[in-house]
Amino acid sequence: MTIRFPEPPLGSGAPRRVLMTADAVGGIWDYALELAGGLSRRGVRITLAVMGREPSPAQRSKAVAIPGLDLHHGDFRLEWMEEPEDDLRRAGDWLLELAERTAPDMVHLNGYTHAALPWGLPVLVVAHSCVLSWWQAVHQTAAPVGWQPYASRVAAGLAAADQVVAPTQAMLDALEVHYGPRPRSQVIWNGRDAGTWHGRTGLHQPGSRRGIVSVGRIWDEAKNIRALDGVAPSLEWPVAVAGSWERPDGSGEPPANLRCHGVVPPDALARIYGDAAIFALPARYEPFGLSVLEAALSGCALVLGDLPSLRELWTGAAVFVPPDDHEALTRELKRLIGQPAHLGTLSLAARHRARSYGTERMVARYLNVYADLLDVPQTVPLHREVAAVPLGS
Structure with a gap:
């Protein structure tokens, strides 16, 4: 049985439209669609800006089936790819133009670099992973000096964000190790729908499942x-x-x-x-x-x-x-x-x-973060000082 939490109408502190970034390569895509679907059920419209590889036909069909989701694709290198600086600048222009056209209430970035853009809107950065912590864990040593431009971009994005979220405390701790303390941060577990992922009948009968x-x-x-x-x-x-x-x-x-x-x-x-x-x-x-x-x-x-x-x-x-x-x-x-x-x-x-890591719990936590960010008056662009930081620095 899937537990359904009550879905109250959106209050004055909730966004009506969110500009969210994603890529179609790995888990961020699944996370973004899971969250977007839950937000849609709460009346929030999503502009999903996908960079990197174009979504497959199956991915595109699943995305556009979510009510209130508008899918946009930009063929730009992602921030962890080789020599992405020109693409990151062009992607930044594309995202700002998309925000101007769609008029979101806030920005939800599933990456780091573009938090340093002059949005003039509340900006949430979700830290799903990073190259420096990946390298340390896989190779048991610090990333080579060639990753310093990437590290600088990530640090600038984290500093520009109004709030940073990570899916575990371990990931937040890794950010602090590699980029310094994150005073405006919290953990929100990722979620999946128990109605989608379930085993066969006879689940716990001895010998009923092998492999x-x-x-x-x-x-x-x-x-x-x-x-x-x-x-x-x-x-x-x-x-x-x-x-x-x-x-x-x-x-x-x-x-x-x-x-x-x-x-x-x-x-x-x-x-x-x-x-x-x-x-x-x-x-x-x-x-x-x-x-x-x-x-x-x-x-x-x-x-x-x-x-x-x-x-x-x-x-x-x-x-x-x-x-x-x-x-x-x-x-x-x-x-x-x-x-x-x-x-x-x-x-x-x-x-x-x-079942502790359900979709509705995740959605409720994000709505709370959104509401807190929207309570901050936005009289001037929040990121005027860091907007001048070159993306390739």
Whole structure:
């Protein structure tokens, strides 16, 4: 049963229209549509400005099906890509022109750089991840000096934001380590709809589900799905993965020992989760993990990388393994396979915890943040001082 929170009419402090940015590459797209759908049900219209790769036909169809959502695409490099400075400037002009045409009440950025534009509106920045914290987690060392222009742009954007939100305290802590204290910040958990992600009937009957699944970009060292590929031959159950093994530049190779579904639409992904008993993601870096939440809602037991963010969310409802300890990963997966009662208990705990991270709770928290920002008088552009900071500095 999906819990539905009451939806009161919008008060004077709530926005009527929000300009939101996104990209169509990873989890930010799913997050943006989940949030936009919830906001739409509350009467908020969304102008969704997508940069980077153009949304696929399936992505576009899902977006335009949300009442009150206007989808716009700009073919600009994203801020973490190579030599993005010219594209970031052009994207900034495009976003300001879009704001002038659509007249939003506030701006919700799922990135950093463009918070430093002279919006003259309240600006919220949501910190989903960042290159410096990714690099530190994956390589156990600071990012090379070549990432300094990126770091400067991120720092300028964070400083310009009227509020910063992150999906976990661990991500907020990472921002403080790499960019300094964030006095105007808070945590809002991401959410998924329990009505969309659910397991098959007979969920907890011993032997009713077999198999191990993982979801994510196979080429991404942060997801560490290659670790599963390494241990799969020693396991009794088959191991499958949904996600692309091909890097954006076309390089990469498929896993040797995993059944690879490739990139699949949500309905097919829901079936893949629903047929598996265990979801394994020995990640080295994961600021939240929407795939973990989807799998937990689907009734999978969780075996996760031992990270502060994942412990923050799933302590007591998951098994944790050091990301690069293949022996520990093998041992825990074999233990769950061989102990059906323990597997069932863990899957129930994960599903119960997952219901804490619902869409409506996420939407309500964001509406509170929006209302607080709109209570601030906007008599002059808020970012006049930082607007002069070159985006490529």
